[in-house]
Amino acid sequence: xxxxxxxxTWRVGKYEFGSRLIIGSGKYDSFEQNLECAEVSGAxxxxxxxxxxxxxxxxxxxLLDVISPDRFTILPNTAGCYTADDAITTARMGxxxxxxxxxxxxxxxxxxxxxPDVPATLEAAxxxxxxxxxxxxxxxxxxxACQRLAGMGCPAVMPLxxxxxxGMGIRNPANLRIILETVEVPVIVDAGVGTASDAxxxxxxxxxxxLMNTAIAHAKDPVAMARAMRLGVEAGRLxxxxxxxxxxxxxxxxxxxxxxxxx
Amino acid sequence: xxxxxxPAQQTVFVNGDSTPVAAHCTxxxxxxxxxxxxxxxxxxxxxxxxxxxxxGYVTLAEADRVEILEAVGGG
Numbered sequence: 001x002x003x004x005x006x007x008x009t010w011r012v013g014k015y016e017f018g019s020r021l022i023i024g025s026g027k028y029d030s031f032e033q034n035l036e037c038a039e040v041s042g043a044x045x046x047x048x049x050x051x052x053x054x055x056x057x058x059x060x061x062x063l064l065d066v067i068s069p070d071r072f073t074i075l076p077n078t079a080g081c082y083t084a085d086d087a088i089t090t091a092r093m094g095x096x097x098x099x100x101x102x103x104x105x106x107x108x109x110x111x112x113x114x115x116p117d118v119p120a121t122l123e124a125a126x127x128x129x130x131x132x133x134x135x136x137x138x139x140x141x142x143x144x145a146c147q148r149l150a151g152m153g154c155p156a157v158m159p160l161x162x163x164x165x166x167g168m169g170i171r172n173p174a175n176l177r178i179i180l181e182t183v184e185v186p187v188i189v190d191a192g193v194g195t196a197s198d199a200x201x202x203x204x205x206x207x208x209x210x211l212m213n214t215a216i217a218h219a220k221d222p223v224a225m226a227r228a229m230r231l232g233v234e235a236g237r238l239x240x241x242x243x244x245x246x247x248x249x250x251x252x253x254x255x256x257x258x259x260x261x262x263x
Numbered sequence: 264x265x266x267x268x269x270p271a272q273q274t275v276f277v278n279g280d281s282t283p284v285a286a287h288c289t290x291x292x293x294x295x296x297x298x299x300x301x302x303x304x305x306x307x308x309x310x311x312x313x314x315x316x317x318x319g320y321v322t323l324a325e326a327d328r329v330e331i332l333e334a335v336g337g338g
C-alpha cells in the first residue's frame with residue numbers, strides 16, 4: 001500500500017493524532033474565527049495560555065466554551081514565564097484547569113526575541129517529567145539542547161523555525177536536519193513560519209508536525225490561510241514520504257533523445 | 264487610629280487586588296463569592312497550586328496571595 005493510502009498517524013506520549021498541524025488560539029479576532037480556522041486546518045490539538053481571570057468578561061463565553069476540550073486536545077503553555085519556577089507552577093495550574101498532563105513548556109530568556117532560556121527550560125523539563133507531565137518543550141534549533149531534552153524523557157521536542165510571531169520561515173534548515181537525524185523523538189517545528197511553503201518545507205525535511213499561531217491568525221484571510229496551511233503540511237508530509245529525487249547541477253532531458261527529427 | 268479589624272473578616276489578595284473575605288474562608292467559598300463557582304479556573308495560594316479536590320478543605324489566611332487563572336488565547 002502506498003504512503004497516501006495508509007492512515008498516517010503520529011504519537012506523543014499516550015496521545016495519537018492524524019493531523020500534523022497544531023494551531024494556537026492567540027491573536028484571533030474572535031473565538032468563532034479561531035474555531036473556524038481550527039476546523040478548516042484539520043488541527044486536532046490547540047494551544048492555550050493561562051492568565052488571570054478576567055472578571056469583566058467572566059459573564060460572556062470563555063475560550064474553552066468555543067474551543068472545547070471535548071473536541072480538541074488542549075495543550076496549555078507556559079508562555080510569558082521567564083523562570084523555571086514560574087513555568088513549573090504554570091504547568092501545574094494547567095494540569096488542574098484542563099485535567100491534562102500535556103504541557104507546552106516555554107521558559108523565555110529574552111523579551112525581544114522570545115528565544116528560550118535553554119538551561120532554565122532543561123531544569124523545568126526535568127521537574128515536570130518527574131511529576132508525570134508529558135512535556136513538549138519549545139526550544140532553540142539547537143541539536144544538543146534537543147538531544148538533552150529527548151534524553152531526559154520529553155516525548156517530543158519543539159525547535160523554533162524563527163522567532164515567535166516573526167513569520168520569517170525556517171531560518172536554519174541545516175540545523176533542523178541535524179536535529180531530525182540525531183533526535184529519536186518526534187520533532188515538532190514550533191514558531192516562526194509565515195506561509196504555506198514554510199509549512200511544506202518543515203514537513204519535507206522530516207518534521208513530525210508543525211505548530212503555528214500568528215501565520216494563520218494574522219493572515220488577511222485567516223480561514224483561507226488555515227486551509228493553505230493544512231494543504232502545505234499535507235503536501236510536505238507526502239513529499240517527505242515519497243522520497244524526493246536527487247538534486248543535480250545540470251539538466252537531464254525528460255523527452256527522449258532517440259527519434260529526433262532531422263530537418 | 265487604625266480601624267480595628269472585624270475578627271470575622273480578613274483580607275486576601277486575589278490576582279493582586281485586596282479582597283475582603285470571611286475568616287476561615289475556603290477556596291470554594293472564595294470562588295463562590297467571586298462568581299466563579301463551577302467555572303473552569305485554576306487556583307494557587309501563595310504559589311502552591313490547589314487541586315480541585317481540595318478546594319473545600321484549603322482555608323485562606325490573612326494576606327494570602329491567591330492567583331486564579333483561566334485559559335485564554337495563546338500560541
